[in-house]
Amino acid sequence: MPPPSSMSRRLFLQGMALAGAMSAMTFRPRLAAAASTAETRAGRPQQAPLFPSAPLMRQPFAPLPAGSIKASGWLLRQLQIQAKGLSGHLDEFWPIVGPDSGWSGGSGESWEDGPYFLDGLVPLAWQLDSPELKAKAMRFMDWTLDHPWENGMFGPRSNDDWWPRMVMLKVLTQYHELTGDHRVILLMTRYFHYQLQALPGRPLRDWGRMRWQDQLVSILWLYQRTNDAALLELARLLKRQGYDWQSMFARFPFTQKTDADALRKQAGGSDAFMQDLGLQVHGVNVAQALKASPVWSVVSGSAADRDAVRHQLQMLDTYHGLPNGMFSADEHLAGRSPSQGTELCTVVETMYSLEVALAITGDAALGDRLERIAFNALPGALTDDMWAHQYNQQPNQVECSLHRQPWTTDGPESNLFGLEPNFRCCTANFHQGWPKFANSLWMATAEQGLAAMSYAPCTVTTVVRSVPVIIEQVSDYPFRQSVSMTIRPHHAITFPLQLRIPGWSKGTRIAVNGMPVEVTAGFTTIERRWEAGDTVEMVFTAEVKIESGYNGALSFSRGSLVYALPINENWVIWRKRGPTNDWQVYPGSRWNIGIKPDTSVDVSEHAVGEIPFAGASAAVRLTVRGRYVPAWKASEGVAEPVPAAAEPSADEGEQSIILVPYAGAKLRITAFPILG
Numbered sequence: 001m002p003p004p005s006s007m008s009r010r011l012f013l014q015g016m017a018l019a020g021a022m023s024a025m026t027f028r029p030r031l032a033a034a035a036s037t038a039e040t041r042a043g044r045p046q047q048a049p050l051f052p053s054a055p056l057m058r059q060p061f062a063p064l065p066a067g068s069i070k071a072s073g074w075l076l077r078q079l080q081i082q083a084k085g086l087s088g089h090l091d092e093f094w095p096i097v098g099p100d101s102g103w104s105g106g107s108g109e110s111w112e113d114g115p116y117f118l119d120g121l122v123p124l125a126w127q128l129d130s131p132e133l134k135a136k137a138m139r140f141m142d143w144t145l146d147h148p149w150e151n152g153m154f155g156p157r158s159n160d161d162w163w164p165r166m167v168m169l170k171v172l173t174q175y176h177e178l179t180g181d182h183r184v185i186l187l188m189t190r191y192f193h194y195q196l197q198a199l200p201g202r203p204l205r206d207w208g209r210m211r212w213q214d215q216l217v218s219i220l221w222l223y224q225r226t227n228d229a230a231l232l233e234l235a236r237l238l239k240r241q242g243y244d245w246q247s248m249f250a251r252f253p254f255t256q257k258t259d260a261d262a263l264r265k266q267a268g269g270s271d272a273f274m275q276d277l278g279l280q281v282h283g284v285n286v287a288q289a290l291k292a293s294p295v296w297s298v299v300s301g302s303a304a305d306r307d308a309v310r311h312q313l314q315m316l317d318t319y320h321g322l323p324n325g326m327f328s329a330d331e332h333l334a335g336r337s338p339s340q341g342t343e344l345c346t347v348v349e350t351m352y353s354l355e356v357a358l359a360i361t362g363d364a365a366l367g368d369r370l371e372r373i374a375f376n377a378l379p380g381a382l383t384d385d386m387w388a389h390q391y392n393q394q395p396n397q398v399e400c401s402l403h404r405q406p407w408t409t410d411g412p413e414s415n416l417f418g419l420e421p422n423f424r425c426c427t428a429n430f431h432q433g434w435p436k437f438a439n440s441l442w443m444a445t446a447e448q449g450l451a452a453m454s455y456a457p458c459t460v461t462t463v464v465r466s467v468p469v470i471i472e473q474v475s476d477y478p479f480r481q482s483v484s485m486t487i488r489p490h491h492a493i494t495f496p497l498q499l500r501i502p503g504w505s506k507g508t509r510i511a512v513n514g515m516p517v518e519v520t521a522g523f524t525t526i527e528r529r530w531e532a533g534d535t536v537e538m539v540f541t542a543e544v545k546i547e548s549g550y551n552g553a554l555s556f557s558r559g560s561l562v563y564a565l566p567i568n569e570n571w572v573i574w575r576k577r578g579p580t581n582d583w584q585v586y587p588g589s590r591w592n593i594g595i596k597p598d599t600s601v602d603v604s605e606h607a608v609g610e611i612p613f614a615g616a617s618a619a620v621r622l623t624v625r626g627r628y629v630p631a632w633k634a635s636e637g638v639a640e641p642v643p644a645a646a647e648p649s650a651d652e653g654e655q656s657i658i659l660v661p662y663a664g665a666k667l668r669i670t671a672f673p674i675l676g
């Protein structure tokens, strides 16, 4: 392959030097022949997507190489906000990922934070084609790639934990797709060969044991490029040493809010988090585990393994599900009360697991779930300018102050908006949410076509059946219910276009060049000869859905947006944190409202603002009818669990209640008690 134009000559020569060194080793990676390339407008060779082939199990979809999809419209604005916020500046004032990071050769933090940060910074930098952000990322990438250990290990020498390397491998695969940097394949190959030898004597433990499936994604990524049989041996070894999530979910004994006292008792004075029970019900572990069975099925060839993710989600929904699409985890599984919280790491890791699982299973319902989380829980935990985030967000969040309740195991700062409330993991890890979502909007299909997996404005530039194809997608989805696509193949070509039909849209209409086509549930396939300028119009029907949850509480959704009552917010700086602050947020209006299940609902649409999810310029509002419920109160800044039957105020009658998209209300009620 020629050196990509975006890669400096120095990098290329280093890559060649390493390649020379590698040739002396017993194994020499072979670049898979399938990687046919075509020049794109960006000038970088566009890689064709790769699918697992025998002995691996076939899968219906595969991610397009990172860089194939560029956000536009509101999604581009969201990424730009992210770049102007913490993601683009964290390294300038937060020492954890600053110049002294162990992942750039310093003596500072040398565990998971550097890789976490890069897992979002790398795709964000290339999404925005930002020289500044790319330079920030290259400080870490160059050091990591240029300083492997003699034995094949890589990363900071002060820390040999397998776990942070699992994260860095995810970074390396994206970075290679974006740049073609030759050092990546060599480093990963050497590392996996080293690990295969070392794991029997130094097996997976704690986090790495619970999160082995994330490394499996990277192993399969490399196998598709080198066909190195040792990689499948390593995959099986990881499975044997890793925690068996599928068996745990098959039994699923964790049907209640985690008993924090039991956790601590089991720990006997040592760290409760690191005990076996604590790790099994740990929210981030559970989020990452959602990909375990599908990813393993690629190796095992078992359809039962592949489909186990559905049962896993069902168990989480049944016992810990929340109206924002997530499960409670603050920081351990916490039951269904909408006053319980979910950690931001759990949100972004669930999203990534769903993106991976969607490709392998082809289950359109996973796309519905992904959108519900991406458009609600993700922006809900961050300030509009993305300079501060919460550790735990609650669907019913009436005050973000220092409080110990109702968390299972988390500390009093967990609810604040700030730089690193409670613990620093989310500060480093949240960056992956939007950029990876953008990168997974479209995927390649096993029939050599393209599939729209989630909807948001973007442009896809890829190769279909060796022909360069560009698809421009214009939409204000999820704030509006229509999507317009223009297909621009380099020359006319026949291929199937698959379009995910959201489960909530019962009357979807699709037209190609103005002519209606038949819509099928799940994915609709349109196979035809596509010519430059062909158009596809999709119109979804989004009825307001009233869902019943904990204690019968009512939640409102319309399409993939969840709606909440915004409570007036009084933001108070708790402490200064360099260019940002830690904030407490106090309520300035009543929130204890009950609603009848037969309430009227009016929908009004407004312009989508510069800040897409900002509550002040909510793009959609619902108006419902409710009554004040004086007996439903907060204690210690937390809304009491929603009462099963709420007694309305005798003094006040019914009133109009305006709801906005969940993320626009940083203080909110999402689950309303039913009026008794």
Ligand SMILES: [Zn+2]
Pocket (backbone or CB within 6 Å): 343, 344, 345, 346, 424, 425, 426, 427, 429
């Ligand atoms: Zn976290």
